[in-house]
Amino acid sequence: MADLRITMRHEVRESERRAPIVPADAARLVRSGVALTVERSPQRIFPIADYLDAGCVAAEPGGWRTAPTTDFVIGLKELPDEPAKLTHRHVYFGHAYKGQRDAAALLGRFAAGGGALLDLEYLTDADGRRLAAFGYWAGYVGAALAVLRHRGRLFRPLRPLTKPALDRELRPSATDTPAKVLVVGALGRSGRGARDALAVAGIEPTCWDVAETASLDHAALLDHDILVNAVLVTAPTPPFVTTDLLRQGPRRLSLIADVTCDVTSRNNVLPVYDRITPWHDPVHQATDVGDPLGIIAIDNLPSLLPEEAGVAFSAELTPHLLTLAEPGLPWQRCLRAFREACRANGLETESTHV
Incomplete structure (x- = not known):
């Protein structure tokens, strides 16, 4: 294996508790000859001492900025606003x-610095299936929060838990009001997670997938208390719910949990809200839609179960990290997607990297 140096960066978002590489897999990478630097982080669920025990080197937050440009920088969520020019190969979501807000500005930073974005969403096999994903845990947490909200037991502000602790909150009691729940995208990873959480809650949901969304029954959709949207949309699709539809008359639907969170994307199938919801205020009340409608749209749901989600994701990702130095087809697909996105935004990419 050619020399491979990776820095796992600190996440600038305070509510991000996960790690793309957990200590056990960090040890595996180090044993395989990877030089792995881990930035210290006050909120990461896995302590820096565990990474040092695994043979990693510690660095201060933001140290990746001065790392050699041949290093890979790995994270999960958004980069800080500086530097204006990105010179490294960054691996993250x-x-x-998809036309998201500020997308052109981010791509412009990579184009200006000669770096590259290897987006984890596009790390796929030949059939387009993701090779490392948080989808199951996003669906699990999204459905769980929706049920707790419906039962009047949603804790605020949200805080990270273990799965056993969340399940204790989720199990039904004799006084709970029954909920009629629809999961759209029920056969995918996120949908499977949502269905498992609902099973813990004692709820048998209505399950829709490709066949049902091809010709959507809007009246049936509105005849549910909760809609859990777990659909992975890769191209513009007719919306499932619109403001006009919600205004048309009485409906049972009172809560949407949008696991997908494509709110600023051209692929958004729920154009009835315009912002994600934060941990301290997780439910947005849609206005001017007739009867009350709450929306949960948290774009880092798995961070509420950071240990379970991190361990599962890291296990899927680690084998592919070992191939970064001599990029195989999955990483080449990531690079191709980056270059295509730059061209679509009128940007010339003069990346110094393969």
Whole structure:
């Protein structure tokens, strides 16, 4: 294996508790000859001492900025606003290829610095299936929060838990009001997670997938208390719910949990809200839609179960990190997606990297 140096950066978002590489897998990388630097982080669920025990080197937050440009920088969520020019190859969820807000500005930073974005959303096999994903845990947490909100037991502000602790909150009691729940995208990873959480809650949901969304029954959709949207949309799709639809008359639907969170994307199938919801205020009340409608749209749901989600994701990602130095087809697909997105935004990419 060619020399491979990776820096796992500190996450600038305070509510981000996960890590793309957990200590056990960090040890595996180090044993395989990877030089792994881990930035210190006050909120990461896995302590820096565990990474040092695994053979990693510690660095201060933001140290990646001065690392050699041949290093890979890995994270999960958004980069800080500086530097203006990005010179490294960054591995993370960039959310910049579907027309999202500020996408052009981010891609412009990479184009200006000669760096590259290897977006984890586009790390796929030949059939387009993701090779490392948080989808299951996003669906699990999204459905769980929706049920707790419906039962009047949603804790605020949200805080990270273990799965056993969340399940204790989720199990039904004799006084709970029954909920009729619809999961759209029920057969995918996120949908499976949502269905498992609902099973803990004692709820048998209505399950829709490709066949049902091809010709959507809007009246049936509105005849549910909760809609859990777990659909992975890769191209513009007719919306499932619109403001006009909600205004048309009485409906049972009172809460949407949008696991997908494509709110600023051209692929948004729920154009009835315009911002994600934060941990301290997780439910947005939609206005001017007739009867009350709450929306949960948290774009880092798995961070509420950071240990379980991190361990599962890291296990899937680690084998592919070992191939970064001599990029195989999955990483080449990531690089191709980056270059195509730059061209679509009128940017010339003069990347110094393969």
